[in-house]
Amino acid sequence: MLMVSFSSVEKDLILTFNSVHDRILQMNKKELLEIFTQELRKIDGGASVFLANLSDPYIFKHSVHENVYPRYIYLDEVNDFPLICFYVSQETRTHIGGGVKYANLLVNLRTYVNSEDPNEETEDLIDDIDHVIKYITQVQPCFVECRVISTSTDEGIMAPVGVGEMNIEMIYLLEE
Numbered sequence: 001m002l003m004v005s006f007s008s009v010e011k012d013l014i015l016t017f018n019s020v021h022d023r024i025l026q027m028n029k030k031e032l033l034e035i036f037t038q039e040l041r042k043i044d045g046g047a048s049v050f051l052a053n054l055s056d057p058y059i060f061k062h063s064v065h066e067n068v069y070p071r072y073i074y075l076d077e078v079n080d081f082p083l084i085c086f087y088v089s090q091e092t093r094t095h096i097g098g099g100v101k102y103a104n105l106l107v108n109l110r111t112y113v114n115s116e117d118p119n120e121e122t123e124d125l126i127d128d129i130d131h132v133i134k135y136i137t138q139v140q141p142c143f144v145e146c147r148v149i150s151t152s153t154d155e156g157i158m159a160p161v162g163v164g165e166m167n168i169e170m171i172y173l174l175e176e
Contacts, residue, residue, distance in 0.1 A: 050135035061124035081114040101174040111164040118162025
């Protein structure tokens with residue numbers, strides 16, 4: 001029989017890992033992307049539901065209605081603005097032992113707006129999306145981490161249409 005002793009720091013790390021692991025829901029990629037779609041659809045021009053308890057809540061600058069799609073959409077397919085579409089460009093998996101597996105997704109997200117000032121409107125929509133990403137792990141325990149890697153816009157070249165792009169990294173616990 002092997003006897004292993006742990007220091008108090010190691011015990012704290014193990015307890016922290018176990019409590020985080022228990023809080024996180026196991027998901028498959030399709031379910032995770034559907035949840036991400038629903039969270040982005042909360043961009044409704046009103047106060048953010050993520051910070052509802054604050055006296056000065058974030059106010060979304062756009063209302064995307066149902067115009068959020070978990071697939072790539074070309075500009076010539078867009079009828080309603082603003083629109084958000086995204087797709088997974090890369091997926092990696094990490095096995096940490098004990099049957100625990102994490103997936104790391106790189107998501108490419110694109111936005112389309114139509115406005116007299118498309119550059120400003122694109123930046124505003126990117127800010128709204130960034131707000132959702134910043135707080136999504138607090139309301140959706142399936143996300144271990146979600147962060148913006150990069151953002152870019154067309155800088156008004158396609159006026160009156162504005163195009164924005166974001167690269168987002170999502171980490172979640174895989175189903176066994």
